Amino acid sequence: MSAEEQLRADIVEAGRRMDARGYVASNDGNISTRIDKDRLLTTPKSVPKGYMTPDMMVIVDYEGRKLAGDRDASSELPMHLEIYRNRPDVNAVVHAHPPTATGFATAGIPLTRAVLAEVVTTLGSIPIAEYGTPSTAELPAAVRKYIKAHDGMLLANHGAVTCGRDVMSAYYKMETIEHFAKISLVARLLGGENLISREEVERLQGLRGMYGIAAPAPLCADPSEDIDDPALCQVLEAPEGTGERLIPDVNAVLKTASRTGEIRLTYGELTALIADAVKNLRDLR
Numbered sequence: 001m002s003a004e005e006q007l008r009a010d011i012v013e014a015g016r017r018m019d020a021r022g023y024v025a026s027n028d029g030n031i032s033t034r035i036d037k038d039r040l041l042t043t044p045k046s047v048p049k050g051y052m053t054p055d056m057m058v059i060v061d062y063e064g065r066k067l068a069g070d071r072d073a074s075s076e077l078p079m080h081l082e083i084y085r086n087r088p089d090v091n092a093v094v095h096a097h098p099p100t101a102t103g104f105a106t107a108g109i110p111l112t113r114a115v116l117a118e119v120v121t122t123l124g125s126i127p128i129a130e131y132g133t134p135s136t137a138e139l140p141a142a143v144r145k146y147i148k149a150h151d152g153m154l155l156a157n158h159g160a161v162t163c164g165r166d167v168m169s170a171y172y173k174m175e176t177i178e179h180f181a182k183i184s185l186v187a188r189l190l191g192g193e194n195l196i197s198r199e200e201v202e203r204l205q206g207l208r209g210m211y212g213i214a215a216p217a218p219l220c221a222d223p224s225e226d227i228d229d230p231a232l233c234q235v236l237e238a239p240e241g242t243g244e245r246l247i248p249d250v251n252a253v254l255k256t257a258s259r260t261g262e263i264r265l266t267y268g269e270l271t272a273l274i275a276d277a278v279k280n281l282r283d284l285r
Ligand SMILES: [Zn+2]
Pocket: 028, 029, 076, 095, 096, 097, 134, 158, 159
């Protein structure tokens, strides 16, 4: 199998998995990969991603002009091109509408809490790119803000996009985002997540080298500061300085209380609330 045939086969396989896992409906979603410095291979327009064959792919240049193929490239190609322009280290892009992650994207809730060690180590934080009309220049512009510092992001009221060193690695990041969204949803239904402390996050990210993970960006030094445009660091919600590795999410406890008019706290949650109040008092001085 030639290198290009392998790329075609990888896109077909990633499309099949996206379909099997329900990440797309109808003709949704698109996948692309670099062939070389002048050419990209991408999925065609108007084809269900679970039913593609290798010959259906379209070859385009980095301006989006078609070079070969019987079909036309996806209308979301400009978003892919924007990612390649900003990320010379990346060779593939995957876009889909996985339902739980897209639910978060639609509710305006980013996946930026330090909750799962695996996600902290691989993707870090998963922000929401602001809403842009699909297939227009708005979507690439929205993605541009975060793509330098993130390998995956939600797209407001639309879906998610990921990138990676090859097709399958970009696809697996999509799986990680959807899996993380499902777990976050369940944890919130059960009363809220415990958060991983900042110290532990730094330890986890320090392990990236050991697993051969090229981290897209470091954590922002002061998460409360407005991030640059475009972002060059990641904002991750991870409480600092408590000495504990897992910390109850104080805000979730308070939110539940305001809904039910009743507060039931575990010892850990009470301690965290008091620590938070003391910290706020100190910051006020
Ligand atoms: Zn889409």
